[in-house]
Amino acid sequence: MVSAGLRQKRRREAVRNVAFLSPWLIGVSVFFLYPLISTVYFSFMRYDGFTPPTWTGLKNWQYVFTDYPFFWPALRNTLWLVVVMVSLRVVFGLGIGLLITKVKTGAGFFRTAFYLPYLAPPVAATMAFAFLLNPGTGPVNNILGSLGLPQPGWFNDPQWSKPALTMLALWGIGDLMVIFMASLLDVPKEQYEAASLDGAGPWQRFRFVTLPNISPIVLFAVVTGVIQTMQYYTQPLVAGKVASGVIGGSGQQFEPGYPDKSTLTLPQLVYHLGFQRFDTGGACVIALVLFVLAMVFTAFLMRRGSGFLATND
Amino acid sequence: MPRFTRALLATSAVALLATACTGTSNAPQASDDATKDVTITFWHGWSAPGEVAAINANIKAFEAKHPNIHVKVVGNINDDKIKQALRAGGANAPDVVSSFTTDNVGTFCQSNVFADLKPFLDKSGVDLDKTFPKALQDYTQFEGKRCTLPLLNDAYGLYYNKDAFKAAGITTPPKTLSEFDADAKLLTKVKGDSYSQLGFMPNFHGYESTTTHFAAQWNPAYFTADGKSNLVADPAFAKMLTWQKNLVTELGGFAKLEKYRATFGDEWGAKNPFHTGQVAMAIDGEWRLGMAKDAGVKFDIGVAPFPVPDDQADSYGKGYLSGTIIGIASTSQKQNAAWELVKYMTTDTDAVVSFANAIHNVPSTLDALKSPKLDADLNFRTFLEIAQHPKSSTTPASPNGGAYQLTLQDFGFAYESGKVTDLAGGLAKTDQQIDKDLAQVK
Numbered sequence: 001m002v003s004a005g006l007r008q009k010r011r012r013e014a015v016r017n018v019a020f021l022s023p024w025l026i027g028v029s030v031f032f033l034y035p036l037i038s039t040v041y042f043s044f045m046r047y048d049g050f051t052p053p054t055w056t057g058l059k060n061w062q063y064v065f066t067d068y069p070f071f072w073p074a075l076r077n078t079l080w081l082v083v084v085m086v087s088l089r090v091v092f093g094l095g096i097g098l099l100i101t102k103v104k105t106g107a108g109f110f111r112t113a114f115y116l117p118y119l120a121p122p123v124a125a126t127m128a129f130a131f132l133l134n135p136g137t138g139p140v141n142n143i144l145g146s147l148g149l150p151q152p153g154w155f156n157d158p159q160w161s162k163p164a165l166t167m168l169a170l171w172g173i174g175d176l177m178v179i180f181m182a183s184l185l186d187v188p189k190e191q192y193e194a195a196s197l198d199g200a201g202p203w204q205r206f207r208f209v210t211l212p213n214i215s216p217i218v219l220f221a222v223v224t225g226v227i228q229t230m231q232y233y234t235q236p237l238v239a240g241k242v243a244s245g246v247i248g249g250s251g252q253q254f255e256p257g258y259p260d261k262s263t264l265t266l267p268q269l270v271y272h273l274g275f276q277r278f279d280t281g282g283a284c285v286i287a288l289v290l291f292v293l294a295m296v297f298t299a300f301l302m303r304r305g306s307g308f309l310a311t312n313d
Numbered sequence: 314m315p316r317f318t319r320a321l322l323a324t325s326a327v328a329l330l331a332t333a334c335t336g337t338s339n340a341p342q343a344s345d346d347a348t349k350d351v352t353i354t355f356w357h358g359w360s361a362p363g364e365v366a367a368i369n370a371n372i373k374a375f376e377a378k379h380p381n382i383h384v385k386v387v388g389n390i391n392d393d394k395i396k397q398a399l400r401a402g403g404a405n406a407p408d409v410v411s412s413f414t415t416d417n418v419g420t421f422c423q424s425n426v427f428a429d430l431k432p433f434l435d436k437s438g439v440d441l442d443k444t445f446p447k448a449l450q451d452y453t454q455f456e457g458k459r460c461t462l463p464l465l466n467d468a469y470g471l472y473y474n475k476d477a478f479k480a481a482g483i484t485t486p487p488k489t490l491s492e493f494d495a496d497a498k499l500l501t502k503v504k505g506d507s508y509s510q511l512g513f514m515p516n517f518h519g520y521e522s523t524t525t526h527f528a529a530q531w532n533p534a535y536f537t538a539d540g541k542s543n544l545v546a547d548p549a550f551a552k553m554l555t556w557q558k559n560l561v562t563e564l565g566g567f568a569k570l571e572k573y574r575a576t577f578g579d580e581w582g583a584k585n586p587f588h589t590g591q592v593a594m595a596i597d598g599e600w601r602l603g604m605a606k607d608a609g610v611k612f613d614i615g616v617a618p619f620p621v622p623d624d625q626a627d628s629y630g631k632g633y634l635s636g637t638i639i640g641i642a643s644t645s646q647k648q649n650a651a652w653e654l655v656k657y658m659t660t661d662t663d664a665v666v667s668f669a670n671a672i673h674n675v676p677s678t679l680d681a682l683k684s685p686k687l688d689a690d691l692n693f694r695t696f697l698e699i700a701q702h703p704k705s706s707t708t709p710a711s712p713n714g715g716a717y718q719l720t721l722q723d724f725g726f727a728y729e730s731g732k733v734t735d736l737a738g739g740l741a742k743t744d745q746q747i748d749k750d751l752a753q754v755k
Contacts, residue, residue: 048754049400050424059753067749069723136576156575244518245580255722258518260732275393277713278420279754 036291039284048278060281064289068282073261074269075289077162081232081265082297085166086225090218093176098210100177101184111181118174122234129168130155130242155243158262165235165263176221183217184210219305226297230290233271236263266290343432343648351650352383356398356407358637359672360389367671371664375657382650392417399426399642408645409654411464412638415452415707416715418461423712427460427640433652434459444660444678446700448634448707455710461640462659463677465669467598468699469526469633471620472605475613477510477593486617488629490530493594493620494560500593501564508565508573511586513594515560516570517725520580521597524725525708525718528553529633530621532706535717542717542747545740550721552622554728554736567730583608598635599696603673616692618699631704636677675700713754717747 018025043060047053064071100110117125132138133154141151152160191209200208211218236257244258256272257264266286274283345351359368365388372384387407392414398406410427421427434441441450441459449463471493473486481500487493497512514522531549536542544550561567577591578584581604587595588608595601596619605614618630639659641651657664662680669676670688675696681687682697699705711717724743727733 046754048420048424049396050426063749063753067746067753069720069746134575136572136574153572153575156571243575245520245574245577246518255518255719255726260726275396277716277754278396278424279713282753 039287039291042280043284043288045281047280049280050278053280056281060279060285064282064285068269068273070256070261070264070269070272071286073257074264074266077236077257077262077264078230078232078266078293080162081165082226082229084162085169086222086229088166089169089173089176089225090221092170093173093221094180094214094218096173096177097180097184098206101181111178114177115174118172120172123238125172126168126235126238127242129164129171130239133164153259155239155263156259158260161239161243161259161262165239168235168239176225179217179221180214183214187213215305219301222305223298223301226301227294230294230297231267232265233267236265237268239263266293343428343652345647345649347647347649347653348381350381350383351647352385353408353645353647353650353654354385354387354405355409355411355654356387356390356395357411358388358390358413364672367668370671371658371668374664374667375654378657379653382653384654396426399644402644406644407642408647408651410640410642414715415635415638415710416718418453418638419455419710419712420714421640422455422458422460422710425460425643428643428645428648430459430462430641430652430655433641433648433656437652437656439656439660444680446677446679446682447703448705449636449677452635452707452710453638455712461638462655464637464639464659465665465672465674466634466636466677466700467600468675468696468705469521469529469596469598469619469635470695470699471617472587472595472597472601473615473617474587474590474593475615477590477612478615481593486615487620488617489623489626490556490620491623494563497560497594498563503565506569506572507576508591510590511570511573511592512564513560514570514574514577514586514592515557515564515729516567516574517557517722517729518571519574520577520585521595524553524722526596526633527557529706530619530631531625532628532631532704535709536711540751542744542751544721544744544747545737550740551736554725554740556622557725558729561729599675599693600673602690602692614692616695618695618702628702628704630698631702631706632699634700634705634707637674711751713750716750720746720750 042053044055044057045053046056046059096114100107100114103110120128132140135141135151135153135156138154140154144151152164154160154164187210191213192205195205195209240256240258240263241254244255246254246258256268266289269286270283270290273279273286355372357368359365368388369386372386376382376384390410392412395407395410395412396417399410445453445463446466449466453459453461453463471486477500478484478486478496481496483496483499487496493513497515500510500512502508502510514520517523528549531553533549533553534543534547537546561570564570573591577586578589585601585604585608586592587597587601588605588610590612602614602616619632621629621631639655641648641655645651658668659665660678662678662684663686665676665678665681666684666686668674669681670686673688673693676682676684676687682701687697708715708718720743724733724739728736728739733739
């Protein structure tokens with residue numbers, strides 16, 4: 001039997017705890033739970049943003065999965081970018097970080113040179129790449145041509161558009177390079193010395209000393225990279241627009257994902273449906289697909305990553 | 314209270330909150346007094362200095378006529394911004410809105426985001442048939458609901474390089490598509506695996522060389538009477554795509570033309586391929602005259618109506634029409650004052666003519682088209698004639714904007730590149746896709 005005084009004390013404690021938690025609770029409620037519940041709610045509604053929403057059941061879901069011609073190409077592209085672009089960014093970022101930590105002279109220059117592109121605004125950087133990689137007039141193809149090498153269509157060719165976007169992402173590798181450099185410089189030197197004394201070569205030192213020490217950073221880079229790539233919007237949109245040369249006007253429709261839907265990503269579809277076609281319900285379905293995909297990828301990576309971390313401990 | 318019940322109640326409360334927080338357009342009655350001192354906000358899309366100066370002069374003239382109505386002008390606004398602003402409403406939302414594209418008229422009218430203009434037109438005694446050409450009346454309403462009016466007009470025709478024509482021994486612009494194809498080949502000069510001059514860029518990414526602009530020469534019906542897509546049933550589309558694909562092949566093939574297209578400069582800049590002489594002929598709107606002049610083009614420019622199919626030679630002179638539209642936000646609390654501005658900009662002959670002359674657009678009223686104050690340039694007069702041709706046509710308004718045009722264009726890309734070879738089957742699939750997209754917004 002709990003006394004009335006004890007009950008009152010517990011209630012006071014509960015109120016106090018909630019009061020201390022309230023900034024977090026309010027933040028999560030307003031910026032996460034409310035939008036999430038709204039998104040689920042609107043995914044079952046016909047809503048154009050102007051007239052009151054009406055219940056449509058699974059119609060939006062059926063439309064997106066079976067009738068919306070851009071959904072599956074966008075999903076395939078997003079998965080391609082998650083697998084290829086994120087992997088290459090992590091490998092390239094780690095590689096550059098390793099190289100720069102080994103450089104004896106001019107390390108500051110190289111650090112700056114590799115970090116600066118990351119600071120370039122995405123639109124400007126993409127436009128610059130579209131200019132450099134223009135298949136007709138771009139300097140890259142001019143050089144390739146003068147060397148007798150094949151000249152790809154880059155952003156104008158569906159086979160090359162995603163590799164071209166990957167090149168753009170690798171050019172702006174500065175963020176990962178800095179993180180990897182910091183973690184590499186943090187690896188205890190004694191461990192390298194001990195490994196060397198045991199006869200370990202460069203690869204073995206990397207595999208059994210460097211990698212275990214920086215594995216949490218690798219996992220962080222992969223998880224944040226996946227989430228960022230799920231939200232990949234500006235660069236493919238600008239690249240497609242610049243390369244197609246079509247900005248869209250009356251009777252002149254801008255083609256999403258030029259060329260041949262190869263640069264379409266899911267966030268572009270959220271905008272396309274929600275803000276251009278007034279189909280908030282369809283846009284919410286795609287937003288939820290993105291949310292679920294990000295959750296699944298993150299959970300998978302965290303699960304695999306925890307094993308990776310554990311085996312390297 | 315059981316935990317489940319509490320959770321259910323909380324979820325319901327949040328869902329209700331979500332519903333309550335959604336913007337809805339409750340159109341206010343136009344009860345404001347337009348004779349009192351008032352400031353209205355006008356959004357438009359013009360951004361070039363000359364165009365902005367022209368619209369500002371137009372507004373200044375309006376304010377001189379209506380000293381009690383002050384206009385706050387906001388430029389460089391596109392349709393995406395318009396939609397968001399009208400969804401959000403509020404004190405900073407526009408009262409009067411203009412858009413460069415007619416594609417969203419269906420959405421604007423159907424969703425009541427723009428006010429119904431009929432009561433205003435009736436009040437002011439504006440007779441639409443005596444004021445605007447038929448095609449312009451059509452593209453500013455949707456299913457009988459008039460929520461916008463035309464604010465200037467765009468007509469598409471054939472631009473040609475007179476010097477290139479002379480060098481190739483061509484004396485007159487082509488009138489039929491078979492003449493056009495022959496001229497395009499004659500004007501094409503191959504250089505290595507590319508061109509030093511292309512007669513015409515037929516590829517659907519070739520700026521204004523779009524499916525809808527070409528299709529207008531066949532006067533197609535995009536939809537059946539009950540609103541279903543009509544691409545496979547109307548032979549116009551198959552004929553247009555067959556003609557275009559044939560021209561692509563005759564001029565060197567899709568891949569070669571695409572590679573050449575990649576060398577083109579910006580459509581709206583000085584390096585437009587027609588300005589630079591990379592193409593000798595182009596389909597384009599009347600604005601190109603002013604742009605070519607500003608770009609300092611060295612050769613003589615000729616303008617003619619775009620050629621028509623050989624079996625429709627008697628309809629030569631027609632072309633694709635489009636234009637800027639203007640409407641009143643249904644959320645505006647100053648609709649009567651806003652109407653005064655809309656009425657002035659769309660129906661006052663002097664206002665329409667001076668604005669059309671200033672930005673090199675075709676005027677949108679019947680009186681303005683006949684005005685002696687209109688630009689006397691012969692090339693420009695060609696566009697005036699295209700705009701008034703009884704067979705000139707436009708793309709119809711649709712509840713999901715230009716989605717059907719995008720779907721047709723998408724098929725055009727697949728067909729011109731050879732990715733799809735079954736024309737009838739492809740058009741049937743395109744019909745199905747358009748119908749599915751329409752069903753989604755109904």
